[in-house]
Amino acid sequence: MSLDTVRPSPGFLEHLPIEYQDLVNHGQYGKQYKASDMGKFKELVEEHPMCAGCAMTLFIRLVFIGLPRPEHTVIVGTAGCGRLAISQGNVPFIYGNYGDTNSTASGLKRGLELRFPNQKKDVITMCGDGGLVDIGFQGLMHSWFRNEKFTTIMLDNEVYGNTGGQESGMTMKGKVLKMAPRGKVDEKMDVVGLAKVAGVDYIARIAPTNPGRVLRTVRRAILIGREIGSTYIQAYTSCNIEYSIPTPEVMKDAFAIEKERYGFEEIISERAQKFLDEVEKKKK
Amino acid sequence: MFTQKNLILTRSNPCGQGGYQFLYKIGHYGVSLGSKPQEEIQQIHWEADVIRYTSETPLTYEVCHTTELASKTLKFLNDSTLNEFLEKAFEYFKELGSLEKMLPEE
Amino acid sequence: MSNAVAKPASWVPKGDLQKEISAEKMLLELPRELQFITGSEAAREAIKRANIDCAISYPITPQSETMQQAGYLFDEGYIKEYYRGEEEIGVMSAIAGASRAGVRALTATSGPGLMRGMEAISSWPGARVTPVLLNMCRVINTPLAIQPDNIEMSFILNTGMIMLHAENQQDFFDYTIAACEVTEHVDVTLPAMVSVDGFFVTHARGPVSIPSDEYKLNRRDGWKNAVPAMDNENPPARISRDAPIQKSNFISYHMHASWQQEVFAAVERSAKYFDVLLKGRVEVINPEAEEFIIASGSAVSQAREAIRQEGENGRTVGLVKVKTIRPFPSAQIIAAVKNAKRILIPEFNQAGWLHKEVCSALYGKCKAEIVNGPRVYGGMTMPTEMILEWLQKTRKDFA
Numbered sequence: 001m002s003l004d005t006v007r008p009s010p011g012f013l014e015h016l017p018i019e020y021q022d023l024v025n026h027g028q029y030g031k032q033y034k035a036s037d038m039g040k041f042k043e044l045v046e047e048h049p050m051c052a053g054c055a056m057t058l059f060i061r062l063v064f065i066g067l068p069r070p071e072h073t074v075i076v077g078t079a080g081c082g083r084l085a086i087s088q089g090n091v092p093f094i095y096g097n098y099g100d101t102n103s104t105a106s107g108l109k110r111g112l113e114l115r116f117p118n119q120k121k122d123v124i125t126m127c128g129d130g131g132l133v134d135i136g137f138q139g140l141m142h143s144w145f146r147n148e149k150f151t152t153i154m155l156d157n158e159v160y161g162n163t164g165g166q167e168s169g170m171t172m173k174g175k176v177l178k179m180a181p182r183g184k185v186d187e188k189m190d191v192v193g194l195a196k197v198a199g200v201d202y203i204a205r206i207a208p209t210n211p212g213r214v215l216r217t218v219r220r221a222i223l224i225g226r227e228i229g230s231t232y233i234q235a236y237t238s239c240n241i242e243y244s245i246p247t248p249e250v251m252k253d254a255f256a257i258e259k260e261r262y263g264f265e266e267i268i269s270e271r272a273q274k275f276l277d278e279v280e281k282k283k284k
Numbered sequence: 285m286f287t288q289k290n291l292i293l294t295r296s297n298p299c300g301q302g303g304y305q306f307l308y309k310i311g312h313y314g315v316s317l318g319s320k321p322q323e324e325i326q327q328i329h330w331e332a333d334v335i336r337y338t339s340e341t342p343l344t345y346e347v348c349h350t351t352e353l354a355s356k357t358l359k360f361l362n363d364s365t366l367n368e369f370l371e372k373a374f375e376y377f378k379e380l381g382s383l384e385k386m387l388p389e390e
Numbered sequence: 391m392s393n394a395v396a397k398p399a400s401w402v403p404k405g406d407l408q409k410e411i412s413a414e415k416m417l418l419e420l421p422r423e424l425q426f427i428t429g430s431e432a433a434r435e436a437i438k439r440a441n442i443d444c445a446i447s448y449p450i451t452p453q454s455e456t457m458q459q460a461g462y463l464f465d466e467g468y469i470k471e472y473y474r475g476e477e478e479i480g481v482m483s484a485i486a487g488a489s490r491a492g493v494r495a496l497t498a499t500s501g502p503g504l505m506r507g508m509e510a511i512s513s514w515p516g517a518r519v520t521p522v523l524l525n526m527c528r529v530i531n532t533p534l535a536i537q538p539d540n541i542e543m544s545f546i547l548n549t550g551m552i553m554l555h556a557e558n559q560q561d562f563f564d565y566t567i568a569a570c571e572v573t574e575h576v577d578v579t580l581p582a583m584v585s586v587d588g589f590f591v592t593h594a595r596g597p598v599s600i601p602s603d604e605y606k607l608n609r610r611d612g613w614k615n616a617v618p619a620m621d622n623e624n625p626p627a628r629i630s631r632d633a634p635i636q637k638s639n640f641i642s643y644h645m646h647a648s649w650q651q652e653v654f655a656a657v658e659r660s661a662k663y664f665d666v667l668l669k670g671r672v673e674v675i676n677p678e679a680e681e682f683i684i685a686s687g688s689a690v691s692q693a694r695e696a697i698r699q700e701g702e703n704g705r706t707v708g709l710v711k712v713k714t715i716r717p718f719p720s721a722q723i724i725a726a727v728k729n730a731k732r733i734l735i736p737e738f739n740q741a742g743w744l745h746k747e748v749c750s751a752l753y754g755k756c757k758a759e760i761v762n763g764p765r766v767y768g769g770m771t772m773p774t775e776m777i778l779e780w781l782q783k784t785r786k787d788f789a
Contacts, residue, residue, distance in 0.1 A: 001623050074622055076487070092622045094490060096517070097509050100483035103475070107446065107484030110471045111491025112621060114443050115612055121622065139483065142476035285426055294597070295698065296691035300773030302590035304597075321594035323536075325428060325455060328595055342702035363426070 002029070002071040023090060029071055032219075035062075035211035044070055045089035050081065053247030055254060056155045056237035059208045060085045063126065063153065066218030067091070073122040073222075074112070076105045078136070080128035081162045081239070082155045099135030101125040102143035105150045120226050123150035129170035130160045133189055137169075144198035144230045151225035152232045153218075154191065157239035165242035177242065192265070195232045201272040202231035205265040207258035209251070217266070223279060224272045231272075236262040286317070286330075287367050290374060293343065307345075308370065311381035312337050314345065315373050317366075330360040332369065351376070403467020408606040410441065413571035417564055417667055420601035429591035432559040432598045433498075433524055434459035436566035437469070440522075441606040443493035444471040448481045451536045452592045453498040453526040460496075468606075478503045482510030489519035489581075492612020492619030494570065498524035500588060502531050504542045514581040515550030515653045518617040520573040520610070523551075524566065525585040526592050527687075527738075529769050537769020538588030540687060543715065544743035550653040552582035552660055553715040554668075555686040559596035562586050565713070568667040570607055578660045579616035580653065585715075587688040587738055590771055616656065661717040671719040672710050674726045679708030681781065682730045682758070684723065684748055686712040689736040689772060696777035707781065712744070720751035730758040732784050736777055740767040759788040 022042040044064040050057040077083040079098040112121040160166040167180035174183040195203045202224045225231040290308045297303040303320035318331045335345040360366040433456045447457035464472035475481035488495040527540040554565040569582040618624035683693040690711045697707045735745045764780045
C-alpha cells in the first residue's frame, strides 16, 4: 500500500493519527536508512513486549529497518517469541498455525502475483528454529525444493523459548534443556547445508554483531527472493533467559558465539550473484 | 450418451454396490442396464441383461437368458456399442411382441 | 529433459475466452446438456467453469483423478496457478495463504488426508479465508481402506465451515459452483466443503446436465471480504486479525468468543444464498406422509428407490433430502416432518452424525419416533432391502 496507490484525501492528512503522519513524513518509506541513522527516523517497530536482553528483538528491529519496500511487504510468522515483536511492526503479519509459515507463504506469494501482476510484493517468513525445522520442516524444505520466491529468516535462539525452554533441532549437542534432561542427544541441525542441497539462491548465516551487515544481508535476501528464487537467513539470536546470559553480556555472547561457530557466511548462486551485481552496481 | 428411448426407470442399482440401473421396456420384455463403481475409472463398463417383466405394479422382472438376443449378461465398454445393442434389442422385442400376439392364448 | 510440449507464442489461456456470469445465471438460467460422466469428471466440469485462480493438489484416493484433471485445466488455461504440494497440511496452509492474498483457491482431499490437514482446515473459518474444499469421503484409518464412509464429515461440523453434502454426480457439479460464489459474499466470507461419498460418486458414471463451458463464474473480488485480504493494499487494516494472544492473554478469551460468534453467524447468513442457488436447502418428497426418511449424500439415492418400491405397494413414505449440513436447515426439516409419526435416518457412518443433528433440531418440535438408523459403515452402500426392512420393523414397533 504505497502513496502511489492510496492517499488520504486532501485536508484529511492532518487528522490522521500522529503515528501515521510520522511514518509518512519521517519514516523509511521510499528511503534506505543506514545503521548509523538508527534513532533519527520513525521506525516501523517501536514498542514490544520482549524480555530485556533478547537478542532477537535487536535483530527483528534491524530486519524492519532493512526492508527495501515495506509498503509492499507481507510477513508470515508463527507461534514463538518472534511474533511478539513482529506483530508490533507496521507491516501486515499473518500469524497462522505452528509451522505453516513456508506452506502459507508459498500460496500467498503466488496469489499476490496473480492479483497484482504489476507490483512485486515481498513475502518474508520470519520464525524461530523450532517452528521452521522441527514442526515446519516439510513446509520449509518443500518450499525450497519448489524454489518459491520468498525470503525465510530463522531467528535461531537454539531453544523453544516461548514455551519455556525445551530443546529444539537447532540446540547444540550435549546442552541440557527441558525435554533433554541428559543433554541433547543429536547434533545441531545443519540447515545451511540443507539449504545448499535444496538449491536456495541466497543463504546467509549471521549474528547480530554488525548492524550494517545485517541490513545489507536482509536487503540482499529480499531482493533476490523477490525476483530470483528462495533465500534464507539464519540468524543467531540468543535467548538470554533460557541460556542464563546476563543482560549486559548478551552482545558479548553474540560476538563469542560468532567467533566460535556462527561466523558470517554468504552462499550465493550464480544467477543470484549476477542479479546482485546488476542491482548493486546500479545503486552506485 | 446412452439412448433414452423406451427408458421407464432410472434408479440406484439394487445390487447394493452403488451405481445406477436403467430399465428399458418394450411390451413384456426389456433390458436391465447397470453401471457400477469400479476401483479403476477405466474399468467402468455397462452390464446388460435381457429381462422379462412379470408385473407392472409393482414393477418386477426376471432375467431372461433364453432369447436369441443374449444368453448371458453382456458387457459393453462404451456407449456406442451399447446403443447399437439397445437398438437391436428394441427391434427384436417389437417383433417378439407381435409374434407372441399371434400365438393362441394359453 | 522435459517431455512437456511448449506452448506457442500465440497461445491464449482458454479461461480468457470464457464469459463471466453469476452462479445464479449459470445454475438456474443457462440451458444444459445431458452427459453420463463420473463424479470426478463432474467436479472437473465445475472447476472448469468456476474461474479458479489457484488450485493446489496432493494425491489421495479417490480424489486424485479430480485434481489431476485440474492440472490439465491449468495447462489449458482455465486455472491460473497450480502446483502439487508436499502433503495435506502443507497444501491446506498454502490454500489459506493464496486465499488470504484475495484470489479464489480450491483443493480436494479424502479421509486420512482431511485428518492430516485438520489443523489448517479448522483454522480457515476464523481466518475468514474463502477456499472451496472438495471432499470425496473415504474411511478414516485404522484400518486403512479406500471405500466410502463419511464419518470424516463429523469432524468438520463444529469448525465453522460451510458444508454441503452432494447426493450424486449432478449435485457434485451444482454444489461446487454454488459454493465457489457463496463463500465470497461479503456477509459470509467463509470456506466451504462439498462432500460426496467417494467411490459411489467419483468412480461411477451418472447422468449430469451441464451448461456450456463458454461461461465461467464472476472472478473473486479481492477487495470485498468481511475481513481484508492480506495484500497490504486494503486500508486501514495492516493486520487482518491480530491474534488476541499477541496483545494479552487476559483479553484473548473475549476476542476469541466474539470472533467465534461472528463465524457462526456468518454460516447462518450463507443460508439465503444457498436457498436460491440450490433451490432450497432441503428437497421434500411426499410431504403428506406419516413415515419419513431423512438423509443426505448417497443414502438419499438408496432412500428414493425404497420409497418408490413402497409406493408401488401402496404405502406412502416421505423423503427429506438435506443438502446443506452447515448451515443446517432446521426450520425446513421441522416443517417437513410436522405430521410424521416415524422417522428413519439412513447413514453411511457408524456415529450417526446426521441422526444427532436431526434429533437436536427436532427435539421438542416433533412428536415422531426418530429411529437410530439404519446405518452401514466401513465403505459399503446400503442395500434398498435394508431400508425396507427397517421401515417394516419400525411400523410394527411404533404403530
